[in-house]
Amino acid sequence: MRVLMKGNEAIGEGAVRAGCRYFFGYPITPQSELTHYLAKRLPEVGGLFLQAESEVASINMVYGAAAAGARVMTSSSGPGISLMQEGLSYLAGSELPSVIVNLMRGGPGLGNIAPSQSDYFQAVKGGGHGDYHMIVLAPNTAQEMLDTMGKAFDLADQYRNPVMVMADGIMGQMMEAVDLAGDTKIEIPPKPWATTGMAHHTGKNVINSCLVIPEEMEELNLRLEKKYKVISQKEQACDQYMLADADIVLVAFGLVSRICMSAVEKARAMGIKAGLIRPITLWPFPTELIEKTADKTRAYLTVEMNMGQMIEDVRLAVRGRAPVFHYGRLGGMVPELKDVLAEIKNLHEGGTGR
């Protein structure tokens, strides 16, 4: 059954279909429709929607529900996600599976409610204190927003790690067809580590990230490092479009990647061999594929709704073998097709970007 859904609603439905029964959050635009949807939908499936007094409380409620073994999520936008950073660090340190949605808006500061991708660094480079990683997923259609939630909860449980789903604010408002006919079988792995009371598991369980003895903390850090290495090796995901013979390669995620697809099509019509790589996982970053294209690519162009954040990861993947340029719109502005096309033409003609 295909229905027209807002991206925000698709995320909500995706979460319900993934077996998420608990949502804790605090109102912020532009993710409101997601909370409206879940406030109605979760009680229908015996779940709970609870509006917290702040994002600080929300993420800690998520921490508690995850510790109790539930599939749980929260969602917010830039300023609220900033307030959650302490909690995200704790979730990573205590290895609690949880899903956090960020529908990015213009910043820094209060900024505005227009779409943005300026929280990339915050999501993939840490954000909170300490040495940790979240898995970060970036869908680009309403359908994928729905499907991503299942993947997000599965990855969270599989690796006992917080997973962030990132999209720009427009994607929450955008309506597209979503197929609801798919598999709704929910398989939640057992969580013998959860703090559910000693009558419900063997021995005493403790959820903790406080290890005052450095040797013990290092042991945890090493375990996390090992886990992150496995995730890096196994979970890199990206899409490619007209990449096989491309010599100008665009790199873009989220909705911007779709503008870039149109730009690639137009460039091809003009005889320019343009192609696109769309990272689906922002962490782990799809370094492997990008690296493979480095020797046959004349120039890379990252198109982002920020000053150039993902470009750093593209450069790390390319390792100097080809120039990497950036085109971005800021403050809630969206790159326009004609401007992206102009950048591609410029690089094709030997230009060096802005």
Add this chain to the structure above:
Amino acid sequence: MKKAFSRPQSLLDVPFHYCPGCTHGVAHRLVGEVIDELGIQDNVIGHAPVGCAVFTMDYFDFDMISAAHGRAPAVATGVKRVLPDRVVFTYQGDGDLAAIGTGEFVHAAVRGEKITCIFINNAVYGMTGGQMAPTTLPGQKTKTTPFGRDSVISGYPIKVCEMLTPLDGAAYIARAAVHSPRAIIQAKKAIKKAFQVQMAGLGFSLVEILSTCPTNWGLTPLEAVKWLEENMIPYFPLGEYKVPAAGVI
């Protein structure tokens, strides 16, 4: 021969790390005894704070969660909403609960969250080395109020029980102390009642326990007990501030 006194089953046989004369150990023991008496050791989930009691999770013999500074009532909310038939409590100091965690405990009470907060008030930050707490008394010297707490600069002590009493979601609110055997008996009664209120599903419960910190007060344990009695109790009167209707529990 009948054994008259022993370690509660809910407390592990490990030495406390607390300073000589600190009353955290007494409060831990009271919580352990109450949990034993209520027979809930296998169904209780406790929350450790940030501060001196951060190692609480190593002392209690039941499931424990270490919460971020001040956030234990929010974490406990998450646990209780997922597992409504378990007994969920937080153990927090004055900095944790009444300064950085003000939003969390107040709103847990506002929601009538069926959890219990054990709130240790010793009028000073212990673990970080004796700084002013939100409950530091006017004129009291700390590392960050070296000339005594000046209300013009630093305001007044927060009265947690008095603040919570008017809230509809708060079902049981009491202030006790652990400076004398008599007070300790009262404190245990209050803790037990708080857990019973939770188990009866009546709403939020909190017991504030006036405690000593000889190390950071710069007093001997005996002087500290006296100081608590003479200075803290007049500012923070003991008693039950809010109780459920008679006969409910």
Add this chain to the structure above:
Amino acid sequence: MMEAIYIAGHGGQGTLSTGQLLANACLKEGKFVAYLPHYGVEKRGGVSNCGVTISNQQISSPFVTEPTVLIVMNNLSLERYEKAVVPGGLLITNSSLVENAVTRNDVRVVPIAANEEAERMGHPMVANNIILGALLELTGVVSVETVADSLKEVLPERHHGKIPANLQALERGAALARKHKLVDQR
């Protein structure tokens, strides 16, 4: 087939619900469709705009920056977005409120006096669907019948009493557009 439709007006003119209704009908007919509120050519002030992209294949960019069809519900929208229409595209104006002259001569212009027609029908709230009726007639992007079906889904239950008036509006718009087509041919 690919249409990129931009509907521009101010709050209360039903631009967003028209877009959603159209998008819903397209989905019913098995087309690929993307609906995007507010964003597009530009955005500032108290405007209420949306873009609807319709295609037989997966839609890459859902942003309508070069509309094949532009609907303007007021003077300001005409002034702002007229230049964006692709050459040979279609420009439907709500001539009840759009008094300014269209300056483009490389697009097809169809004025529909939607507010006046709606008043005449006794349902001033259905002006947007008179315009939609005209759009359906002129582009054939989906059938009037499918849109009529979609009304039941898009309108909240409490407004289902208004479905007959909206159907009438769609028909009226289509009739006005047919009349315009005849004039065009003459």
